Amino acid sequence: MSTRKLALSDEILMSVEKPARYIGGEINCVYKKKDEVSIRFAMCFPDVYEIGMSHLGIQILYDMFNSWDDVWCERVYSPWPDLDAVMRREQIPLFALESQEPIREFDFLGITIQYEMCYTNILQVLDLAQIPLWAGERGEDDPIVIGGGPCAYNPEPLAPFFDLFYIGEGETQYAPMMELYKKNREQGGSRQDFLQACAMLPGIYVPSLYTTTYQDDGTIAAFSPTKEGIPARIRKEIVSDVSRTYYPDKPLVPFMQVTQDRVVLEIQRGCIRGCRFCQAGQIYRPVRERSLDFLKEKAIRMLESTGCGEISLSSLSSSDYSQLKELVYFLIEETQKRHVNISLPSLRIDAFSLDVMNKIQDVKKSSLTFAPEAGTQRMRDVINKGLTEEDILHGAGQAFRGGWSKVKLYFMLGQPGETDEDVMGIARLAERIAEEYYEIPKEERNGKCQITSSTSFFVPKPFTPFQWAPMNTAEEFLRKAYLVKDTMRAQKNQKSLRYHYHEADVTMLEGVLARGDRRIAPVILRAYQKGCLFDSWNEYFDDRKWKEAFEEEGISPDFYTIRERSLEEILPWDFIDCGVTKRFLKQEYERAMAGIVTPNCRMRCSGCGAAVFGGGVCFENTN
Amino acid sequence: MKIRIKFTKTGHMRFIGHLDILRYFQKLMRRAEVDIKYSEGFSPHPVMSFAQPLGLGDTSEGEYVDIEVQSTESSAAMLRRLNEKSCPEIRMLKYVQIADETRRSNAMSNVAAADYQILFRKEAPDESALQAMLAQETLVVKRKTKTKEMETDIRPMILSWELGEEGLFVRLATGSTANCKPDTLIEAYDHFRGVTPPPCACHFHRLEMYACREGLFVPLYQLGEELL
Known part of the structure; x- marks a missing residue:
């Protein structure tokens, strides 16, 4: 390994920020002899190393691929703008971290698409790798470019750049796909032959085999396969038994500090809650829990193999994991023995969580987190967030008496049906929490309290009940943010209240990309060509260039953001079947507008459609 | 323990x-x-x-x-x-x-001194220039701190030196009382010759670190x- 030659010279590495991003060789990274494998797979997270290395999904797939003898999976991330410039100038092809060899020599380039604001980085990766950006221009020797992750649930804005998309969880269809690839190669088949064969695999979408036509008003007239026998609908893939599947014993341990410098224990997939704004809550249905034994064993193995000083639990709603108490107390014991920290996601505040927080955190320094998402009960019913004001005030009160004095609150502005009353409700809720604190006698409390509220702007996402809803305009978003701010300032306890809000421009763009169709692809390319990159980084986001790109391509962002879609409209992602039916989503949208709450999956099945996968919470109490 | x-x-x-x-x-x-x-x-x-x-x-x-x-x-x-x-x-x-x-x-x-091997990667070192530079009684370099520029005489911090086929071997005072880094020495050498070197012209390899005990390293x- 020490003889491994780096792709970049010392001069280059010493001239860029954080050269450790580009050298590979991390603890637990996998080396194979390239002549002894038949498939080389490059796994990409299209953002900077520190972000990409913090992602659990890639660790799982990296472990899975490399557990197969004939596949060698390596990693690649977006070069930071300083190195990007050098690579363009010197025409250095983008390389994989392990072998340091060019990506364009690989069989596959798999790109995980976790958020919309990384789309220009996808083009950067292809471009630096010297792979043609348009899938249609790729030749027999170019890697097969695969997209996956949550944004693959609306792949259309990126469709022309990918050879195929993998819809759903990666653990199931890569093995058959690798077999198909080897078979196709042995038989002397072409790239096209392989893609067509892949299109028959469950969960695989080959965009070049489908076509879209549009009506005069710009909405979709039809979306259909161009060849006979190609499936018209693609159902997402899921792992049915999440306790008998791939999960790393030896996660990679980076040399440099990354965003999440810890081992991650994914306790379950999916969420029973059904918040109407939340995409993850729908597309990862049904809830499937990992067994306690599986989690205990993985926790110990990962701590031993990495030496990490922290372990965290990951899931959409950890309080709903049925054996949480047992797991957490087990971890507390193990971690204290090993001098390791536990970081817990925000739990529902009750006696159990307060006890746990007392054991693992410094009460004076740590804060409580609530995500009411909306300021009034009326609005929380609209979005089906089953957290009441009473829950919050009672939870906060208990915590305040236990010594806590800091609270963080997360809200969204601009959800469907929101009125100014609801907006001001955000400030009022913060005020009421502060009042709860100051009701405690002075000698029993710990100085001033600090209530920090943050709002983000709501972006309607595919496969949610709000997928038809219009977004607010940027002006409306900002007006609402100022309204929250002014209301905060007019209150008695304003000195104990803090308020943060996000930028509006970047949210508008996210709105276009989230619900866009294939006509957005040329806009993304044009923005990239104008220099847009790392759009999720404030210091690099350039709204003016994006606006120019839309204008030059003759595309109106408003069509995708502030337009209300009719319930009959064909949506760009309708051909994907995530289990949850469009009928259910419509019903949920209507219930939202009527302010009717829908019970969670454990209280009562609402017939969303996810039972079609034959497992998880849908069958918990049946045999 | x-x-x-x-x-x-x-x-x-x-x-x-x-x-x-x-x-x-x-x-x-x-x-x-x-x-x-x-x-x-x-x-x-x-x-x-x-x-x-x-x-x-x-x-x-x-x-x-x-x-x-x-x-x-x-x-x-x-x-x-x-x-x-x-x-x-x-x-x-x-x-x-x-x-x-x-x-x-x-x-x-504990540290009082360190040995370095300095490899010249772009061009062979100029022995006579090195000799002339180190024959001086003082070797003043400018060092920038956060607020001001300071002048330091690093000559007494160069405890020994030897030019061999495998580069320049030096022992430099290191630690909290007197500290000279090998790149400071090379900067002085470049300045002495009036040369601006290309990037990464030298590679610095530390060989050992010493404490001082009764005058011995x-x-x-x-x-x-x-x-x-």
């Missing part, structure tokens, strides 16, 4: 910065299950003290970290355990017990004893 570990940092590890090396050792201690003493509080971390950070891009076969342990196996067994869990370019060379004197006896405050590990 105080332990001093001597280790290497070679190859690609030269691109790993000092703070990341610290984090690397925190994790290494856990992987190798060293019974190290931890700090108190809610974020316990192993207590470690490193001697004289190495510059980014430099390599070394003479790095030191002091740790405190509750229990330990023999030096040989501990070296085996640590090296098994370390990457090939960070190797432990020595594991010795040091006297438990005062808090001031850690690796950092003793390698830091020799202040400790092997555990049998």
Whole structure:
């Protein structure tokens, strides 16, 4: 390994920020002899190393691929703008971290698409790798470019750049796909032959085999396969038994500090809650829990193999994991023995969580987190967030008496049906929490309290009940943010209240990309060509260039953001079947507008459609 | 019980910065299950003290970290355990017990000098220029601090030097009282010749670090004893 030659010279590495991003060789990274494998797979997270290395999904797939003898999976991330410039100038092809060899020599380039604001980085990766950006221009020797992750649930804005998309969880269809690839190669088949064969695999979408036509008003007239026998609908893939599947014993341990410098224990997939704004809550249905034994064993193995000083639990709603108490107390014991920290996601505040927080955190320094998402009960019913004001005030009160004095609150502005009353409700809720604190006698409390509220702007996402809803305009978003701010300032306890809000421009763009169709692809390319990159980084986001790109391509962002879609409209992602039916989503949208709450999956099945996968919470109490 | 570990940092590890090396050792201690003493509080971390950070891009076969342990196996067994869990370019060379004197006896405050091998990668060194420069009684360099520019005479900090086929070998005063980094010496050499060198013209490789005991320079590990 020490003889491994780096792709970049010392001069280059010493001239860029954080050269450790580009050298590979991390603890637990996998080396194979390239002549002894038949498939080389490059796994990409299209953002900077520190972000990409913090992602659990890639660790799982990296472990899975490399557990197969004939596949060698390596990693690649977006070069930071300083190195990007050098690579363009010197025409250095983008390389994989392990072998340091060019990506364009690989069989596959798999790109995980976790958020919309990384789309220009996808083009950067292809471009630096010297792979043609348009899938249609790729030749027999170019890697097969695969997209996956949550944004693959609306792949259309990126469709022309990918050879195929993998819809759903990666653990199931890569093995058959690798077999198909080897078979196709042995038989002397072409790239096209392989893609067509892949299109028959469950969960695989080959965009070049489908076509879209549009009506005069710009909405979709039809979306259909161009060849006979190609499936018209693609159902997402899921792992049915999440306790008998791939999960790393030896996660990679980076040399440099990354965003999440810890081992991650994914306790379950999916969420029973059904918040109407939340995409993850729908597309990862049904809830499937990992067994306690599986989690205990993985926790110990990962701590031993990495030496990490922290372990965290990951899931959409950890309080709903049925054996949480047992797991957490087990971890507390193990971690204290090993001098390791536990970081817990925000739990529902009750006696159990307060006890746990007392054991693992410094009460004076740590804060409580609530995500009411909306300021009034009326609005929380609209979005089906089953957290009441009473829950919050009672939870906060208990915590305040236990010594806590800091609270963080997360809200969204601009959800469907929101009125100014609801907006001001955000400030009022913060005020009421502060009042709860100051009701405690002075000698029993710990100085001033600090209530920090943050709002983000709501972006309607595919496969949610709000997928038809219009977004607010940027002006409306900002007006609402100022309204929250002014209301905060007019209150008695304003000195104990803090308020943060996000930028509006970047949210508008996210709105276009989230619900866009294939006509957005040329806009993304044009923005990239104008220099847009790392759009999720404030210091690099350039709204003016994006606006120019839309204008030059003759595309109106408003069509995708502030337009209300009719319930009959064909949506760009309708051909994907995530289990949850469009009928259910419509019903949920209507219930939202009527302010009717829908019970969670454990209280009562609402017939969303996810039972079609034959497992998880849908069958918990049946045999 | 105080332990001093001597280790290497070679190859690609030269691109790993000092703070990341610290984090690397925190994790290494856990992987190798060293019974190290931890700090108190809610974020316990192993207590470690490193001697004289190495510059980014430099390599070394003479790095030191002091740790405190509750229990330990023999030096040989501990070296085996640590090296098994370390990457090939960070190797432990020595594991010795040091006297438990005062808090001031850690690796950092012990250091008085260090040996470096300076490799000239772009052009052969100009021996006569080096000789002329070092024949002077003073060698004043400008050093920038956060607020001002200071002038320092580094000549007394160049304790010895020798030009060989494998580069320039120097012993430089190192530590809190007098400190001269090898790149400062090379900057002075370039300035003396009136040359602006290309980037990465020299590679700095640290060979050993010394404490000063009764006027003699003793390698830091020799202040400790092997555990049998």
